[in-house]
Amino acid sequence: MEPPRKRRTSPVWEHFELFAQNKVRCLLCHKELTYSNNTSSMIRHYRAIHDHAQSAASGPDTSQNSRKKIVDDALVNMVIKDSQPFSIVEDVGFKELIHVLEPTYVLPTRQALKAMVDKQYEEAKEKAKKTLQKVMSVSLTSDMWTSINMEAYLAVTCHFIDEEDQLGTILLGVEHFPSTHTAENLAMAHSRFMEEWGIKDKTKCIVTDAAANMIACVNNLNVRHALCVAHNLNLIVKKSFEEVPGLSELRAKCRKMVTYFRTSTTAKETLTQVQKQMGLPSLKMILEVDTRWNSTYLMLERLYNLREPVGAALASLRTEITPPTSLEYEIIKETIQVLGAFQQATIELSGEKWVSASKVIPMLKMLSHTTQNKTKSLTSSMARQLGANLVRRVIDRSLKAEAITVRTMPTLLDPRFKKLGFLSSTKLEEAITRLKGNCAEIIRNTPSSTPLQLQEAIQTDQSSDSGDLWHLLDSNVGQSRQNSSAIVDATIEVDRYLSEVNLPRQEYPLMYWSKHKYIYPHLYKLAQMFLCIPASSVPCERVFSKAGEIVSKKRNRLNPNTVKKLIFLNKNQ
Incomplete structure (x- = not known):
């Protein structure tokens, strides 16, 4: 038929x-x-x-197959980018939409769609591995996260400077972590990541928060460790707040009022209507989060900006909540002024796409300087004491940072800052000495760096017919001459670099090193090693924000292995 x-x-x-x-x-x-x-x-x-x-x-048809692949790829990318469930291909409305847009296209089953994602994951992972094979050194950030299913995940991101002297970031993975969160288990998980990606010998630093198990984990791995600066700033501000009598109570009063406007439908609608009547944009109140000091800053700033409509709204509402007094609003205003520089610092030091580790020391210096100047003009005793507490803690943190290699080396190797960012002249000289030592080590480990005359002298010593009698002494003399030459060469290279005029702060430091890689070849290698270190572990926290969208209530049965693949593809596109 x-x-x-x-x-x-x-x-x-x-x-x-x-x-x-x-x-x-x-x-x-x-x-x-x-x-x-x-x-x-x-x-x-x-x-x-x-x-x-x-x-x-x-x-059946070559052109049709080609069209099918285009639509398949678009479907996979939509699932990855928009955190859509695989079951979308079974949704009636989506089917109707696809039929209107592409009548001849047959949607794959959810199992086929998942297989497409698996295939794209393997291809993307292989591509990322090839990228990391070409880089000289990397730094990692690491953090833990718990999903809505109470399943723990470990995220590790990798940061490096690529062949084109650009800063690069790759999410290595978000692994399900059912084991207890001991330093030993965490160290084993990190080792597996580094071995799988072939970066064990390239990893120069790991950035984490100040959790004791994370610190012990990095120590077990015998890798340099850097504490997240965003977490440090959070602790500085929170402890400075707590040390000011009355300020915590004022903050709690503000939080109570903001919570009222965010949880009461009537209060929220009343505030919106009052803003419209006053000809103001409709803004919502911001509630602080205990783990983020800058959310306190944003809460107080929004409340102060909305003080007039908030007062008018409360006057028309039946509530026992009272707005801050004019004196309290003045305290809030000056508190915001003091914290403004810390908000700017947190944003700058949390970036992924620009060099941030080199900013830590000069940023701390500028924070102490700016906060001291602002505190002088304050009238509120609470705000003045808050400013004094902040300055004291920032200076203490700054001096500690100036003694740590992973903080001092990036600053010295950033042509915008070099020696200008340091508070302590003693710490600066110690840092320069370490830089010269690191540079000398690079020279000693570079085969072509030994002068021809010295190579000939060593060969002459080794080929002499003096027998075994003078072998040890001759070897020590040859090694001493090599070390002396490396130190001299390193001192010349470092001093010449540091004597140059600093770049403007708006310039991109990696562009400088791309142009000067042959002028300062050994410092260039150190720059690749240290300037890729992130100042904070925020990159991992951004991964968890996306993970929260993927492991949602609608997708709470996702296999952890599938979660890993979806997040990997989403963050590495």
Whole structure:
């Protein structure tokens, strides 16, 4: 029996025959399928069973296959970018939309869609591994996260300077972590990451928060450790707040009022109407989060800006909540002024796409300087004491940072800052000495760096017929001459670099090193090593923000392995 004429135009009929009123047979494998006056089941069978077994030319239609791949890729990218569930291909409305946009396209099953994601994950991972093979050194950030299912995950991001002297970031993975969060277990997990990605010998630093198990984990790995600056600033501000009598109570009063406006529908609508009547933009109150000091800053700033509509709204509402007095609003205003510089510092030091580790020391110096100047003009005793507390803690943190290699080396190697960022002249000299020592080590480990005359002298010593009697002494002399030469060369290179005029702060430091890699070849290698260190572990926290969208209530049954792949693809696109 011949198929209906309107169906003969479909290329899939080249591979099927209609042998009964509602039955078709595949000409390639002789499988029988139910036929209901459309070719959907036939196309699905061909693509699932035969499409990969034949070349594109032997498929139903080369141009149609090409179009199918374009739509398939777009579908996969939508699932990855927008955190859509695999079950979207079963949603009636989505099916109708696809049919209108692409009538000949047959949506894959959710299992087929998941297989497409798996394939893209493997391809993307292989590409990322090839990228990391080409870099000289990397730094990692690491943090833990707990999903809505109370499952723990460990995230590790990798930061490096690529062949084009640009800062690069790759999410290595978000691994399910069912084990207890001991330093030993965390160290083993990090080791697996580094071995899998081939970066064990390239990892120069790991940035984490101040959790004791994370610090012990990095110590077990025998890798340099840097504490997240964003967490440090959070602790500085929180402890400075707590040390000011009355300020915590004022903050709690503000929080209570903000909570009222965010949880009461009537209060929220009243505030919106009052803002419209005053000709103001409709803004919502911001509630602070205990783990983020800058959320306190944003809460107080928004409350102060909305003080007039908030007062008018409260006057028309039946509530026992009272707004701050004019004196309290003045304290809030000056508190915001003091904290403004810390907000700016937190934003700058949390960036992924620009060099941030080199900013830590000069940023701390500028914070102490700016806060001291602002405190002088304050009238509120609470705000003045808050300013004094902040300055004291920032100076203490700054002096500690100036004694740590992973903080001092990036600053000295940033042509915008060099020596200008340091508070202590003693710490500066110690840092320069360490820089010269690191540079000398690079020179000693560079085969072509040994002068020809010295190589000939060493060879002459080694080939002399003095026998074993003078071998040890001759070797020590040769090594001493090599060390002396390396130290001299390193001192010359470092002093010449530091004597140059600093770049303007708006310039990009990696562009400088790209242009000067042959002038200062050994410092260039150190720059690649230290300037890729992030100032904070915020990159991992951004990963968890996306993870929270993926592991949602609608997708709470996702396999942890699938979660890993989806987050990897989303963050590495």
